[in-house]
Amino acid sequence: MSLRPDLAIIARNIAPGSRVLDVGCGDGALMAALRDESRADARGMEIDPGNVAACVARGLSAIQGDADIDLADYPPHAFDYAIxxxxxxxxxxxxxxxxxxxxxxxxxxxxxxxxxHWRVRLSLLWGGRMPVTRLLPVAWYETPNIHHVTIGDFRALVAARGITVERAWFLAGDHEIAHAAANLRAEHAVFLLSR
Known part of the structure; x- marks a missing residue:
């Protein structure tokens, strides 16, 4: 099974044998890849009970939980990576x-x-409506997205909180692109962070 491009980047950059918590793990595709290819001790937290059941059916360790509330239950440095x-x-x-x-x-x-991303900007400029794209596939009234974050916004947030960006990857379609003008050109961003 092929991973979504952002998940493939993450999987390639997890050290073998690491302890990993995948928050919002969906059906467990990334956890399964980490377990099978990197011998990682991968665990998941997912808000949707159907996805938790799918993880368990794959032999993965996943619990139902909400990132806004339930991360507080974990002790400090319980994992090498939180995703x-x-x-x-x-x-x-x-x-x-x-x-x-x-x-x-x-x-x-x-x-x-x-x-x-430029397509989102054009949709708003020319059509005056929130865009529906491959990565944002539902109308504004159906979307689970409650914050419309940009790469520029995210960089400002992590800088203000004293968080270090160790690496960043930017995707246009399913392909990595250069960092130049990523806020305009990238549809998707992946950041590796530390304190």
Whole structure:
């Protein structure tokens, strides 16, 4: 099974044998890849009970939980990596969730759709409507996204909170692109963070 491009980047950059918490793990695709290919001790937290059941059916360790509330239950540095993929923009307090990720994980991977991508900007400029794209596939009234974060916004947030960006990857379609003008050109961003 092929991983989504942001998850493939994360999987390639997790050290073998690491302890990993995948927050918003979905059906467990990343956890399964980490377990099978990197011998990682991968655990998951997912808000949707159907996805938790899918993880358990794959032999994965996953619990039902809410990133806004339940990360506080984990002890400091319980994991080598905490992962939040395509979930940051759905949390009520992304700033607090980032703090929790870096409290429970020595490092954190965060990926999110970039709402400053040129197609999003054009949709708003020419059509005057919130866009529906491959990465933002539902209408504004159906979306779980409650924060419209851009790469520029995210960089400002982590700088203000004293968080170090160790690496960043930017995707246009399914391909990595250069960092130049990423806020305009990238549809999706992946950051590796530490304190």
């Amino acid at each position: 939040l993929s395509q979930t940051l923009q759905t949390t009520h307090r992304p700033d607090k969730v980032l703090d929790e990720l870096l409290r429970i994980g020595r490092k954190a991977f965060v990926s999110f759709p970039n709402f400053a």
